[in-house]
Amino acid sequence: MCFSFMQTINIVWMKKDIRLNDHAALHAAQQANIPFLIVYLFEPEVLQRADVSLRHSQFIYHSLLDLKLNLRAQSHLLHILYGERKAIFRELFQQFHVDTIFSYRESGTESTWILDKEIGALFKQTGVNWKEFQRDAIQRGIKNRKGWDKHWYTVMHKDVQLYEPKTIQRINFEHSFFLPSDFKSDLEAYPSLYQPAGERMAWKYLKDFMDGRCKDYSRYISKPSESRTSCSRLSVYITYGNISVRQVYQYVKQHPNFNKYKFPIKSFLSRLKWQNHFIQKFEVQCDYEYRFLNPAYEEMSYKHTPKWILAWAEGKTGVPMIDASMRCLKATGWINFRMRAMLVSFLTHHLDQDWRNGAFILANYFLDFEPGIHYPQVQMQAGTTGVHTLRIYNPIKQGKEHDPKGIFVRKWIPELQNVPDNYIHEPWQMTEMEMLMLNFDLKRG
Ligand SMILES: Cc1cc2nc3c(=O)[nH]c(=O)nc-3n(C[C@H](O)[C@H](O)[C@H](O)COP(=O)(O)OP(=O)(O)OC[C@H]3O[C@@H](n4cnc5c(N)ncnc54)[C@H](O)[C@@H]3O)c2cc1C
Known part of the structure; x- marks a missing residue:
């Protein structure tokens, strides 16, 4: 040449x-x-x-x-x-x-x-x-993560380089x-329920979080409705690099509210570190995407019921908290940590389906899909790590604790609009007479 x-x-x-x-x-x-x-x-x-x-x-x-x-x-x-x-x-x-x-x-x-x-x-x-x-x-x-924590803090404290436009010769690329x-038309049709994209929006969310939303961070983190504003909602911006983890860290540390709301903010910062920590682990071993984290589980057998997987993916299982969480996730691209964990737990423990059947479906729905966090988290909730305590989330208990008045459930399942609060998480408990009076058909929803 x-x-x-x-x-x-x-x-x-x-x-x-x-x-x-x-x-x-x-x-x-x-x-x-x-x-x-x-x-x-x-x-x-x-x-x-x-x-x-x-x-x-x-x-x-x-x-x-x-x-x-x-x-x-x-x-x-x-x-x-x-x-x-x-x-x-x-x-x-x-x-x-x-x-x-x-x-x-x-x-x-x-x-x-x-x-x-x-x-x-x-x-x-x-x-x-x-x-x-x-x-x-x-x-x-790297072969092991010895000294990695110290390295994380060193990187977080390094200076942030700001972009300064310089005159650059135009290049004609034919x-x-x-x-x-x-494809372009599909890309342009951006649903209004998704978080708005881009660097400016990342900063808007971060500033807004630190100016006030952060005060309820720990209190509401497991509540499906309240967490939508009390969590930072930065995950998607971090995933696509609209903002760097270092930028978030430094902004948070120098914000006047850092000392005022020390407890929730520290909890937020530890999760920010987990973000890198999970990805780092995946860098070292990336076959968690399709292999069991603990090879001893490779022999485990699940049922395979495509009809149930579809009902789960569509938010049509008949279990209010599961369906509301899935429909909300599908429509908006985000749901809080607890509900993500509950969705995987329901698929793998209650429906007894292989986690690999749900991992891609959720990845497709999560706007913030990050392989290094996603696959290990799916496996942790499916109980296939062999390290963590097995957690099975009861969706009725989750509903009663985190959505006691059924506000979240009614928002995403209009079919349950008229169901009274005491039945909202277990509509099947209503007597036939009560259903008749409410004009509610359990099969139709
Ligand atoms: C099954 C399952 C799958 C998940 N898949 C993803 C995924 O694909 N992408 C993703 O970013 N998060 C994932 N998470 C973790 C977590 O649910 C989201 O990061 C969080 O809900 C994002 O909301 P937020 O930005 O308001 O988080 P905040 O609570 O405000 O946390 C701040 C930041 O910390 C990081 N973070 C928070 N929780 C975790 C965690 N448990 N592990 C690692 N980093 C965390 C995120 O970057 C987040 O933006 C998953 C969790 C589960 C249970």
Whole structure:
């Protein structure tokens, strides 16, 4: 290949790090003083994976649109491309002399790592440098987690790099990797019940949480209705990197309410650390996605009842707390920790179905789907770790304790609108006479 007539450029390849600030790859590209492009790739091969759903792509797409707005006059830097990664990079290498590709190292599933290895080989073969940065405090290739806690705090205390626009030469990239029109229409139709995407929204949620919502964090964490505002709701922004864990940590620590609400905020910060901790563990062993955490359970047999799995997935089991949680999750993309745990417990313990039948369904529904947290959590709730105490959540007890007046249940199951409070979590306990008087048919709901 002759480089003499080709423009030399660098590339920032964004993955689950869609933000401008505290972005090591972007910062490095700016320091390099070579014109650069920012690319995001929607890859058909990735979109087809069982744990990837349209809502994930919608959130990503709207985060990218927000990024374009934040780039303002430099919005031309960002290219949203659709295609197979090798084909896209080959095209870039045809048109430019690409010096370095800057990106974060993606902590995904085994399939993500395989794709990254393949593209790494192509870069090597073509003589292109690939400079990868670690996400938050996650380290690749460590044999054990000795000293990891200390490392986490060191990373959290490092300076945050703010994006400062510099004049960058415009790069004309001619390509045919446009989003197919039907896919683009799907991406644009962003349901209003999902959390709004992007870096600015991440900050809005964080500020709002620290300005007041945080005071009830611990009190309401297990309540399906109240937790929607008392929890931070940052998970989806952290998952797609609209904000870094370090940015959250530093903002929280310097906020005046940190001392005022020390107890709930400390509890919040420990969960923030778990986020990295879980992903770190998954980095070391990622086959939890399909293998039992404790191999002794591999021999365990479950029933296989597709009709029951479907009823569970659709929120049509007839158990009010299960159905309300599932319908709420389906519609909004979020449900609190306790209800997530209860949904898995019900599927695996009450319905006796293999956790692998539910893991992908939930992954598809969670807007904040993060493999490193999701798969181990599913297995913990299914009781297949062999380490944690087995917890079976009784959905009736959960309902009575966390939704005593049935507000949450009635919101998501209109069929139960007229059922009195004392029966709302067990409508089957009503006498025939009571059902008749309420014009309620148990079979119809
Ligand atoms: C079966 C199951 C599956 C789950 N799958 C996911 C997932 O795919 N993605 C995901 O982000 N969380 C997952 N969680 C953990 C947890 O439910 C969510 O992180 C939390 O509900 C998100 O809401 P929030 O941002 O308001 O959290 P907050 O309570 O405000 O916590 C702050 C942050 O800490 C992290 N965090 C909170 N709880 C946990 C936890 N138990 N483990 C690790 N990190 C945590 C999240 O990044 C969260 O944004 C799962 C839990 C269960 C039981």
